[in-house]
Amino acid sequence: MAQASDGLYLGLISGTSADGIDAALVRFTDTRPALVAGLTHAWDEPLRQRILAVAQDEERLDLDGYGHLDVAVARAFADAAHAVLAKAGVKAAEVRAIGSHGQTIRHRPDGEYPFTLQIGDPSVIAERTRIDTIADFRRADVAAGGQGAPLVPAFHATVLRPDKGARVVLNLGGIANVTRLTPDGQVTGFDTGPANGLMDAWCLRHRGEAFDRDGLFAATGTIDPDLLAELLDDPYFVLPPPKSTGREHFHLAWLDAHPRVAEVSPEDVQATLMALSAISIGDAIRQHAGDATDVVACGGGVHNAVLMHAIEGRLEGRTLHVSSAFGIDPDQMEAMGFAWLAFRRLRGEPGNLPAVTGARGPRLLGALYAAP
Numbered sequence: 001m002a003q004a005s006d007g008l009y010l011g012l013i014s015g016t017s018a019d020g021i022d023a024a025l026v027r028f029t030d031t032r033p034a035l036v037a038g039l040t041h042a043w044d045e046p047l048r049q050r051i052l053a054v055a056q057d058e059e060r061l062d063l064d065g066y067g068h069l070d071v072a073v074a075r076a077f078a079d080a081a082h083a084v085l086a087k088a089g090v091k092a093a094e095v096r097a098i099g100s101h102g103q104t105i106r107h108r109p110d111g112e113y114p115f116t117l118q119i120g121d122p123s124v125i126a127e128r129t130r131i132d133t134i135a136d137f138r139r140a141d142v143a144a145g146g147q148g149a150p151l152v153p154a155f156h157a158t159v160l161r162p163d164k165g166a167r168v169v170l171n172l173g174g175i176a177n178v179t180r181l182t183p184d185g186q187v188t189g190f191d192t193g194p195a196n197g198l199m200d201a202w203c204l205r206h207r208g209e210a211f212d213r214d215g216l217f218a219a220t221g222t223i224d225p226d227l228l229a230e231l232l233d234d235p236y237f238v239l240p241p242p243k244s245t246g247r248e249h250f251h252l253a254w255l256d257a258h259p260r261v262a263e264v265s266p267e268d269v270q271a272t273l274m275a276l277s278a279i280s281i282g283d284a285i286r287q288h289a290g291d292a293t294d295v296v297a298c299g300g301g302v303h304n305a306v307l308m309h310a311i312e313g314r315l316e317g318r319t320l321h322v323s324s325a326f327g328i329d330p331d332q333m334e335a336m337g338f339a340w341l342a343f344r345r346l347r348g349e350p351g352n353l354p355a356v357t358g359a360r361g362p363r364l365l366g367a368l369y370a371a372p
Contacts, residue, residue, distance in 0.1 A: 005346040008036065008094055010084065010131065011339030012077050013101035014120075016174025016197050016247050018043065018051045019210060019300060021077055023084040024335035025095070028343045033159065037088035038332035041080035047072055052201075055105045056251040066119075073103050074124035081129045092130045099342030099366070100125055100135040101334075107246040109147045115139070116148040122369040134342040134366040141352045146359030149244035153179035153189035153356045155337035159328055161185070166292040168285055168318075170311075171334065172196060172301025175246055176281050179356075180289040189356045190241035192284040193234075194250045196301050199273045201252050206266040215306025218274040221267030227260040231276045241288060242358035274307055282314025298323040298330040341365060 011024045020040035027034045043051075050069065053059040061069065077100055085092060102118030109116060122135035138148035156169040156179040169179040169189075174197030179189035196211065203212045212218055234254075236245055255261055261269060285292065295318050301307050302322050312320045323330045341351045350362030 005096065005343060006030070007096045008090065009339040009342050010081055010095050010098045011101075011335040011337065011342070012080055012098060012125075013334050013338050014043075014103045015334065016104065017200050017211070017300070018048050018055070018103065019200065021080040022332060022335040023080040024332040024339055025084050025088050025090060026336050026339040028340070033336065033340060035329055035332060035336060036090070037084050038329055038335065039080075039084050039087055040331060041076070041083050043076060047076065051103055051105065052247075055247045056253065057248065058253075070119045070121045071124055073120040074122070075128065077102070077120050078125045078128035081125070081131070095131050097342045097346060097368075098125060098129065098131050098133040099137070099338040099340070099345075100133055101137060101338045102135060104246060106248055107149065107244065108248070109142050109149070109244060114142050116142050122367075126369045126371045130371045132371050133369045134345045135369065136367050137338070137341055137351065137365045140363045140365050141357050141359045144359040144361065144363050146352060146354065146357035147242050147244040148357060150177040150179075150189055150191060150356065151341065151352065151365070152177075152334055152337035153187050154351065154353050155340045156189075157181055157185065157187045158340065160296055160323070160326060165294075166289060168289045168292040168295045169323075170281065170295050170297045172297060172299035172307070173334070174200065175250070176277065176301075178281070178284055178289065180292060187353055187355060188241065188288070190284075190288070191244045193237060193245065193280040194273070194277050195281070195299070196277075196304070196307075197247055198250055198252075198255060199270060199277070202255070202266070202270055202273060205252065206270075211300075212270065212304065215274065215304045217267060218270040219306050221265065221269070221271030223275045224260065224264045224268050224272045227258065227264055227269065227272050228275055228279075230258045230260055231255075231272070232279065237280055237283070242356060274310055277307065278310035278314050281311055282316070285318070286316060292318060294319040294321060296321045296323050296326065298328065298333040300331065302330045
């Protein structure tokens with residue numbers, strides 16, 4: 001029997017690298033969620049650069065600056081929603097709700113005053129799209145003592161639960177996160193550390209390009225073992241889960257603080273950063289999902305053949321797939337996940353997994369911002 005909450009939902013997210021706004025239009029019924037249309041909407045480049053500067057603490061916002069950026073991001077998110085609706089030939093009135101993750105500019109889930117901050121005013125999104133918007137998904141989990149991230153493992157379990165044996169879902173965004181799934185429904189997951197974010201930032205600095213297309217910049221370099229050892233010595237890598245991280249930790253200032261960087265050529269640094277991502281991912285899987293027989297990758301990093309080859313070399317015989325082999329667009333997995341979280345919110349069902357985030361219990365995630 002169809003539920004009142006069944007129908008079309010639209011997920012929006014811009015990740016750690018702020019390389020574009022992913023928009024996914026998803027149909028939910030009692031059967032498997034189905035992607036109707038998806039796209040990545042480009043940022044206006046000056047706005048993107050400002051987001052990155054703020055996220056990396058290179059620019060400090062006063063209250064007016066914060067307000068302006070919050071609205072500018074929301075307008076871009078609304079534009080992304082309009083673009084995917086136009087692509088699908090779907091009217092706004094046909095969509096039950098938007099699930100907007102927003103743009104993270106600070107994530108500090110530990111300490112005396114834990115918080116996580118995503119911008120992109122949902123009232124502006126609701127006003128400009130005429131669609132009810134659900135946003136602010138992470139803070140309820142943080143308030144309950146959780147990390148607030150990653151939130152997509154619960155969606156991974158919905159669409160990629162294995163029939164036998166354990167499976168890892170590997171999301172290669174600016175930060176990498178892994179989800180361990182089992183046939184009996186157990187789910188764990190955490191952020192492993194950098195995936196594309198440091199490589200993107202280094203490539204922009206030295207090549208003027210937003211990302212290392214096909215890993216060709218890294219392929220021209222040689223891994224520097226001394227620099228690699230310095231980078232791998234960061235305490236984050238040995239912290240036990242639950243844990244999460246972001247650009248506020250792994251950014252260019254963090255990289256520049258390692259003395260060896262100044263002595264190594266730019267292409268060798270890029271090759272070393274790629275090795276850092278592959279090794280930290282492989283180590284995390286070996287230590288926390290050693291029983292997994294296969295790894296399903298999604299996120300922008302799947303298009304970097306050199307990175308994928310480097311990761312495969314660290315998987316100790318496990319089979320590496322791309323989520324498209326299971327009928328899921330790797331570029332839209334996270335956006336689909338936030339459409340799913342909006343779907344869960346309207347059904348009055350929790351969206352977090354305490355086993356992943358460390359929260360004190362299941363929580364209803366997200367607040368509803370009604371359309372006019």
